[in-house]
Amino acid sequence: MNTSPQMGQRPLGDDLDRIQNSKNYNEDVFVNQTETSPGNPWEAMQEMPDMLFDDTKNPHKPLPVAFLKESLQATDSLTHITWFGHSAFLLELQGKRILIDPMLGDIASPLPFGTKRFAYQKPIPLDQLKNIDVVIVSHDHYDHLDYPTIKKIKDDVKHFIVPLGVGSHLKSWDISAKKITELDWWQDTSLDGIQYTAAPSRHFSGRGLTDRNATQWASWIIKSNTDNIYFSGDGGYGPHFKEIGEKLGPFDFAMMECGQYNEAWSNIHMMPEETVQAGLDVNAKIAMPIHWGAFRLAPHGWTDPVVRFTKTANEKQLPFLLPEIGERFQLGEDYPKKEWWLEL
Secondary structure (H helix, E strand, O other): OOOOOOHHHOOOOOOOOOOOOOEEEEOOEOOOOOOOOOOOOOHHHHHHHHHOOHHHHHOOOOEEEEOOOOOOOOOOOEEEEEEOOOOOEEEEEEEEEEEEEOOOEEEOOOOEEEEEEEEEEEEEEOHHHHOOEEEOOOOOOOOOOOOOHHHHHHHEEEEEEEEOOHHHHHHHHOHHHEEEEEEEOEEEEEOOOOOEEEEOOOOOOOOOOOOOOOOOOOOOEEEEOOOEEEEOOOOOOOOOHHHHHHHHHOEEEEEEEEEEEEHOOOOOOHHHHHHHHHHOOOOOEEEEOOOOOOOOOOOOOOOOHHHHHHHHHHHHOOOOOOOOOOEEEEOOOOOOOOOHHHHO
């Protein structure tokens, strides 16, 4: 396993020397701002049979999708967003095409079982993902950093912006260091008039048996001349959301983690009710629940996240969107809210 290319490469040599200067790096690992347990491993193991073999909690029909027949280019004046399911997005912002956590493959694991993508009515049109200006990665877990997808698109990507250490994986996959920018929490960079800021999240990292927390995890702020957008990445609830909102909000649109949760690992994935509160904390003008709708990586039913989120969001008056997978909507003009999962 440790020699398979999809495992990536933990930071070594100059890369390791550089990240050791981060104040978020301590005793050879990255650490959270808030004390965080990844969960009880025994409880997690007890949940495994349910996650792997209880098919009653999965969709029983292919999911409807709304992918366009032809790829459209961003315009300077309009912002469009396309959700691919789970946490993968295409932003067309200020004339640029930005991919976020492009896990577009079928298996969210180095092993060929247990984590297969739900069937879609039409495949994800990877051939349309050309001329990508920026790829943003939140962390190195397999359901966010997908080796097969990166290998397919890397030659059509101008630049990668990632948390500290994640560039080591990309370089091991033959991506030039000149195309990679690594940022620590609260650091930012600007490309073509768009500012990208890494911010804290409460999670962990690792792709193999020996690299737990060797690379950093982050949430991201993407700010153009017209829009301020927040992407939560993965993580448990904590005071960092309010801090982010106070420092960098309000946000015109916030993509908020909502799925793959369980009490056994409640520090590293939010419950849907916490997702709503986090959306309020970051001062989101409108939010969208993500990290659901493509895989089932937890014992809960596949629609449980969106059902619980919408109930709480309505109660707490958090405005939200619910696009179909593949639906390209214009930020500030389109407000999709179709409960498409009820048809399955």
